[in-house]
Amino acid sequence: MELSDEQRHGLNTALSEATYVGLTIDEAAATVRVELQVLALPAEGPATENRTVILALTGVGRIAASLRKKDWYDEDPIVEPLDLAGIDAAVRSFGGGALHGWEFFDLPDSSWTQWRELLSLDTKVSDQPADHVVELYQQDGVGPRELDMRIWFTDVSIRNDGDADIPLQDFIDGGARWWDAHDHNDPRAVTAEVAPPL
Numbered sequence: 595m596e597l598s599d600e601q602r603h604g605l606n607t608a609l610s611e612a613t614y615v616g617l618t619i620d621e622a623a624a625t626v627r628v629e630l631q632v633l634a635l636p637a638e639g640p641a642t643e644n645r646t647v648i649l650a651l652t653g654v655g656r657i658a659a660s661l662r663k664k665d666w667y668d669e670d671p672i673v674e675p676l677d678l679a680g681i682d683a684a685v686r687s688f689g690g691g692a693l694h695g696w697e698f699f700d701l702p703d704s705s706w707t708q709w710r711e712l713l714s715l716d717t718k719v720s721d722q723p724a725d726h727v728v729e730l731y732q733q734d735g736v737g738p739r740e741l742d743m744r745i746w747f748t749d750v751s752i753r754n755d756g757d758a759d760i761p762l763q764d765f766i767d768g769g770a771r772w773w774d775a776h777d778h779n780d781p782r783a784v785t786a787e788v789a790p791p792l
Contacts, residue, residue: 595749597726601762602699605750608632608769611788612693614732615646617685617743619657619678624720626651626745627753628730630693633788634768635775641782646755647765653748655724657681658716660709663739671740676714684741685732692787694731701729709742722748 597605613631620626628649635641661684664671676684697705706729724746733740752760775783777791784790 597699597750601766604766604770605699605762606697607773608634608766609649609693609698610696610769610773613645613690613787614685614688614693614730615690616682617730618682619654619719621678621719624652624654624722626654626657626747631690632765632769633772633776633783633785634765635771635782636768637771641772644755647760648753648755648757649728650751650753651728651745651747651749652751653722653724654719654745655722655748656716656718656746657743658706658710659684659714659741659743660712661714661739661741662709662712671712673712673714678715678717678719681715681743688732688734688739688741691732691734694733695729698728698730700726705729706742706744724748726750 609630609632611633615629615631617629618627628651630647630649631645632647634645657678659676659681661674661676662671725748727744727746730743731741752762752765754760772783776788779791
């Protein structure tokens with residue numbers, strides 16, 4: 595599929611500060627499903643209580659990840675090994691922390707320069723052309739630990755927790771509405787997870 599610059603920007607906004615819950619890989623089907631709790635508002639009315647969505651990636655060609663920790667007295671980070679079967683447990687070990695960053699889709703190769711030499715995993719999943727990439731990053735303060743992941747894929751869709759399709763533009767619009775409401779001190783967009791606007 596093709597993603598316009600506007601769609602990429604909208605997806606980046608919709609994923610900003612999302613709670614990163616888990617990640618499921620089906621190697622045989624070349625798919626990845628990322629479970630998230632996102633910040634979104636409907637066109638009218640209060641915020642939806644159920645914020646869970648699935649970022650469904652198909653035509654996955656490659657997955658690279660770096661799980662590492664570095665104590666203050668360590669000269670270099672300690673890289674922990676991973677395999678595809680263990681990625682979901684690694685994600686969940688962070689306890690549902692927020693995705694860090696504001697850009698996730700189709701980042702240049704330079705975006706992973708700092709961790710591409712610290713790989714826990716770099717696996718070819720399929721021979722799919724995988725025209726797109728998404729990068730997901732989380733950290734916690736115990737260690738501290740960090741998990742960077744870069745996934746090459748062909749198509750992306752959004753599903754609800756009942757696995758029904760959410761049109762891409764509807765998902766983008768919901769995220770845009772939440773951040774616009776947040777910036778205007780709308781009480782519907784007040785959450786302990788995100789600092790109030792300056």
